[in-house]
Amino acid sequence: MIHWSIERKISSGFTVALLLLASIGGLACWSTKELISTAAWVEHTHKVLKKLETLRSQLSSAESQQRSFLITDNQQYLDAYYLNASTLNKQVNTIRELTGDNPVQQQHIQALEPLLKKRLTLLQQTLNIRRLKGFELAQQFIEQDVGRSANDDIGQIINAMVAQENRLLQIRSAKVKLTANFTMLVVGSGGILSFGLIPLAGTGINRHIKRQKQVEADLVNSEKKLKLWVGELEERNNEISQLAEFSDVLQACFTQDEAYAALSELVSPLFPNTSGGVFLISESKTLVEPVATWGDDYAYLNLFTPTECWALRRGRPYFLKDAQSHLHCQHLHPPLKGQTLCVPMMAQGEALGILQLIAFETEQLTLTKQLLANTVAEHIAIALANLKLRETLKNQSIRDPLTSLFNRRYMEESLEREVKRAERKGQALGLIMLDVDHFKRFNDTYGHVAGDIVLRELGQLFKSMIRGSDIACRYGGEEFILLLPEASLQITQLRAEQIRIGAKHLNLQHRRQPLGAVSLSLGVASFPRHGNTTETLIQAADAALYQAKATGRDLVVVAE
The missing domain is CATH 3.30.70.270 (Reverse transcriptase/Diguanylate cyclase domain)
Structure with missing residues (x-):
């Protein structure tokens, strides 16, 4: 029977400990790199989704500005249209570069480009008719609805690309979770083995164990941060999906009243545990009145004048972290508690009203939620402006302008x-x-x-x-x-x-x-x-x- 000396035992234990620690460190390093790499792909997917929504929004804005020019013959709307139209190809090229590793998305891009070109050509034809032959012929051309099929195809392709990216997002998010769990397994196993070698390794091994503990703590913190990041990314993905559904429903509405009825159910899920409303400025520009409200406390949701809201007066969002401050909007009557946010809804440079949110829990309206509110307000403003334009065009086509009777x-x-x-x-x-x-x-x-x-x-x-x-x-x-x-x-x-x-x-x-x-x-x-x-x-x-x-x-x- 071989008897090892204490020195040899310590030396052997130290060697084994070093080998184990080296192995654990290598695995931990590899899993961390995998986490970072996978998280980067998740971020890449979100970037593609954001570009797709930007493409959809810019096309919608170009169509809205084209219609505004047809009605008003205002050069500013025409300039805004050409600016939006000129950036569409840049957006498509950016999406092509971002999805260069995805053959399916590349096929979608190849199908999307000629449809966008066709749609822009139809919009330009309508503009040419308006400038050369007048509003009535341009209106007749619009009523032929020749661009609907192209619009529908564009929407289907963009929806297909969004669906493809969402599938990739699910796969990559699952991989992040799997890698994080593997990291925890490596770290946990390493801790147990390291503590088991303490009697053999002595003081020298103990120093290595302390260092390893620090590494483990850092890895655990990294894993917690990554889990938090994954949770935030999933929340952003849900918000993007809800925003897409939100935009689809508003675009499917035929009248402003139909859109008003849908707004409460569309907006409230995006801002849980809040009360709020959508307020529109009246035709006389003297009153701001609610068209949709949600939440438990409607006492703060009253009629008011545009000058009583800081957001409308300043032309940008107004956030109040402490609602008891003397700087709160005058239309929010005390006693107040929690946080308030008023976001102006702008379309073609004109204020249509505000999106108002009231949170009764502290830190409810985070910076992320404020940015989301800005996006929601922009979507609402564009949709309502388009519906108003559509109703104006419809009335012009069936009404006698002198008597306001039907023609x-x-x-x-x-x-x-x-x-x-x-x-x-x-x-x-x-x-x-x-x-x-x-x-x-x-x-x-x-x-x-x-x-x-x-x-x-x-x-x-x-x-x-x-x-x-x-x-x-x-x-x-x-x-x-x-x-x-x-x-x-x-x-x-x-x-x-x-x-x-x-x-x-x-x-x-x-x-x-x-x-x-x-x-x-x-x-x-x-x-x-x-x-x-x-x-x-x-x-x-x-x-x-x-x-x-x-x-x-x-x-x-x-x-x-």
Whole structure:
């Protein structure tokens, strides 16, 4: 049996300890490098996702600025459009470089480039038509909706690229966690083995163990920091996904009211444990009123004037860490507690309102949440501005600009729809065709400006004397048509008589001078009694109108 001396035991134990420590250190170093490398790839994925969202946002901004130029002919909108359009290719090139190692994403980029070029070409064609041929032809070109398929394809490709990056993010995040767990295993095993060799290694080994403990502590701290980093990255990824869903829902809304109804459910998950609201400046620019609110405390969410909010006055976000400070916004009435944040919503250089957040827990509105609030406010502003522009364009296409009544094209579409509905339900449909008596002579006497006043006042009279379901249209010149769904012939005739009398009592003035009274001749027809098609119904009412004029005017005549 071999007996080792104490010196040899210590020497052997020291050697073994060194070998073990060297092995553990190598493994720890390798796992740390793996953690750093994997975390870098996670950051790279987030960078690609951010560039994709920037590309989507810039394309949306370019389209919005192009529409604004079409309506206003303002050169600033055109300059902003060209600036946005010129950066799209740079964004695509950046994404191509970032995804150079991913063949799938490269295929997506190759498919995306011609679609972007096609979309920009269509936008430029619309601009050229607007500048060379005027707004109406440009509007007709827009209504053809030739760019929808390209827009849909672009959206699908970007969504596919985002999905691909999210899959990569999941894989890389899982690898970070696996590497972190391996690091903990290496560190834990090394500690146990090192402590087991203390009796053999003596004082020298003890010094090495102390050093190893420090290494272990550093590694544990690194692992904790990396876990915290991974958690933050996962939170950012969730926020990006929620923002994408947020933008998709807002872009799918058809009206501003529909967007208002969706805002509470869309915004509140992004800012848990907060109360808040979206406030818009009124058309008169004198009030700021809530259109969406969430949270438990609505006492702070009141109507106020734009000058009462520091964010609107300064044109940038206003964060108050201590709500009890005397520098809080005047629309936030004391007693206050926690933190407050007001973010102005800007679109095309104009303030639309604010996004307001109130947190009742300290450190709830972190810098990251404040930056997220800025992004959310920007998305809301762009979406609401686009919806407002869309509604303006729609009204311009179906309304008569002088009387604000529906135009002839809308009347023809509505009449065809109402005739089919009345036929399907077996109900009546009343139609009144009316004409201003001696309108040409009135124009010759008082001038065309006075004639426009008469037509405008008549339009207001018609709207005040019909139901919300009725349709008042300017048919052409001084002729008007009123559609009364579900109204019997007797009710339609009575309504025509009321309108005839009401017109005679209009107080018409031009430059503070009375214009005298006007009278109307009215022809009344009813579906299906006087016609079962749009053409025969209009012809019957027109014949009755002609008879009213031939009989002496200022008269209601029912079709035969």
